[in-house]
Amino acid sequence: MLIVGAGSAGSVLAERLSADPACRVTVVEAGPAPTDARVAQQIDNGLRLPIGTASSVVRHYLTTLTDEPPRRVQITRGAVVGGSGAVNGGYFCRGLPADFDGWQVPGWAWRDVLPHFRAIETDLDFGGPLHGADGPIKVRRVSEFDGCTASFVAAARSLGHPWVEDLSGLEPGAPAAGVGAVPLNIDSGTRTGPGGAFLQPALDRDNVHLLADTRVLRLEITAGRATAVECDGPAGRHTVTADRIVLCAGAIGSAQLLMVSGIGPAKMLQDLGIDVRANLPVGVATSDHPEWVIPVGWTPTHDVPPLEAVLLTESGLEIRPYTSSFAAMVHGPEHDPADRPHIGVALMRSRSRGRVTLASADPLAPPVIEHRYDSEPADVADLTAGAELAFEIAGGIAESDEPSWSTSQHLAGTAPMGADDDPRAVLDEQCRVRGIEGLWVVDGSVMPTLTSRGPHATIAMIGHRAAEFIAG
Template sequence: MIADAHVDVLIVGAGSAGSVLAERLSADPSCRVTVVEAGPAPSDPRVAQQIDNGLRLPIGAASSVVRHYITTLTDAPPRRSQITRGAVVGGSGAVNGGYFCRGLPADFDGWRIPGWAWRDVLPHFRAIETDVDFRGPLHGADGPIKVRRVRDFDGCTASFVAATRDAGFPWVEDLSGLDTDSPAAGVGAVPLNIDSGTRTGPGGAFLQPALERGNVELLSDTRVSAIRITGGRATAVECAGPAGRHTVTADRIVLCAGAIGSAQLLMVSGIGPSDRLRELGIRVRADLPVGASTSDHPEWVIPVGWTPTHDLPPLEAVLLTESGIEIRPYTTGFAAMVHGPGHDPADRPHIGVALMRPRSRGRVTLASADPLVPPVIEHRYDSEPADVADLAAGAELAYEIARGIVESDEPSWSTSQHLAGTTPMGNDDDPRAVLDEQCRVRGIDGLWVVDGSVMPALTSRGPHATIAMIGHRAAEFIAG
């Protein structure tokens, strides 16, 4: 047991948003910030050897920097799958494939939330990056995260790009350089936060330098089990770590534990759907629709006979159609992404067909009041027939692009692992909103959520860059 402590701001989770937020708030030397992270610290010798190589995904069964969850992708028939979340400083941004493309301007304007329109978020996108390839008013030149693109394609990526151009799709010079009037359809190089083969995610680019300040503390290998709420205000969190069980009190508490972790922590602390909380014997502090309308990018996977391209990022270019389908030519098989070339000779490169503006909504619900028991996750990808029809049309296009080298007549259901929206922001009249427009939990003072949970709708591109932006944007609200 260690002595209880008090800080100005307590951040639960050192993922992409939490890392950026901690750096931003601690820039004020009078603000004492503590970050609690369930995973290991960068100083753990196991960490660097797993996360530094941006050309590998350290997400296999033996990984010590991820946590695995079971989900049901579809209802009829039930298709169960495993999803992975980073459990390390940097979160999922420390273990992913380096895709760091912004959401489209129409995504943010479509949220219709004050303070989150494209004109509001663009300065924060610029602030987090140094774009090595492009300059100008749409790009950052001195942010901590280096962004670059592969220019000379080889192997399957080169074949894919040539096939899309032959099919009449335009080349999009800069997928992160689109403004409100820019056409989004076409093929282009993926902006990557991989520098000389090494990931430069928010954990390393933002939080680690901030830890040199005297007003920032990191409690790694420490799990938060509950938020303490007194008189309608969040006042502390209960933790368990290397030094035993203890409590940290704070003036402001911010959950940055990801779409699964933040939602589960709210619910076990009494903030969530009241009927389910009462069934589990949890005292209801605020009846809110936590986990009731989640979203993710459904993906169909098609094995292809392209020659694998090793020692390159898993995804170097994508095609986005006007109907919101993103077609992804993965450079190698999944086993090679995780374990390296030669692990499974039968493993082949594949094309992913992802629906980037899905209508379907899933659920995250508590299975138990015990915070160590994983929640029930249901993607419900087949709940909207129009989504299935769009995926089928996207698969047909993918077959045309990869003509003659497809190794399966039937795509298989998968997921982009972009679960979001478990605690969405919204206006006062939005019945789905768990948070207000400044990421404050409705009905509870002193408590915010800042991560992918807050998105009321997924962006039309992978969410990593957007989640880092959310951390940068929300710092202005929490700093007051």
């Protein structure tokens, strides 16, 4: 068994599959191993985002957020054991039951995925049938708010928005709108994601092997079956063979690997001189959470998680009081003398769809990413309404009357699952690539639509759920 990518899904999947001593698991990761001296000092502190230009645990991509006018920004993905789950803000909230039921994919309804959400977590605040008590990832919420978060929660509740006691404990059909504390995979200031909680302990097993600092360039496909990957790492270029190959390289990385290997939209591949192995709609209708950002004059709060509470509205907007400026989150408060918190207005059920395409057949050339956030006027109208609510919550101390376009960096759906008659589906309901034997995709790529919460907990769950399919 070969797993490409040790991100949130790949780490969970590797641990689950290697629990069977008869299954030999090789994990290929482009970023550094946990033993690298640079890693712990960057990723352990859950109160800091190690995503700046000097970071050795992330990879940066350019994207175009909007079409009119084109807004070019940089987005970040984790390149380390644990992936983006090792460098994010600790938001570990489940998708809503209606998200999974809405996928209408057999085996992925809420009743199917709930046991896997429970299995990955130990919830330190809530018990009962909706929460896990002995999973590897500890989840807890801030119980007493300070500074800007306290101001935000008080203002939201004064406007009539109800308090939601447990954002991850909603039954099907229960109202989701309201303000509540964010479930965090940060315990005593330390971020514990799937890389540290699942894969690192599994590396002590004799049947698990990690190839770190090794980038997979393309898949080798013979007679309709994936048989090997071409790698470039400390030992130079070499080939690794396997009877089963699972791509867990993230929505960008997995899509690019599929396409450079001949799995994707036929015309694009042919135009680039790539032999077509399977004509599939890889990267043609991606989704993300568009976000508008408004700086506010609340007192910044340091040495706390970047996001401690959120407000979800009936229209699917998540209003986020970030505890300090982005610069302070990345570099520390002393980096930004004008440090100010800000409110994010994120549309969690956006209609717009973006694209991930190849610029070149060269696997080392970055792909072309287009979010196309302004392609749906209804999305812009919803964001405008959300900004008006954010200004109302801010109570007149917003430092700009014009929100700036941003992104939640939750790109998903580049290789979605679906039924046999679904023309959008790249994968079947068990994450197998259609038309290619011995090949699966297991990460945020597989989501038919993005969840109404941030996707990290859902992606970890996907790794846990898919292990059952791949193990047979």
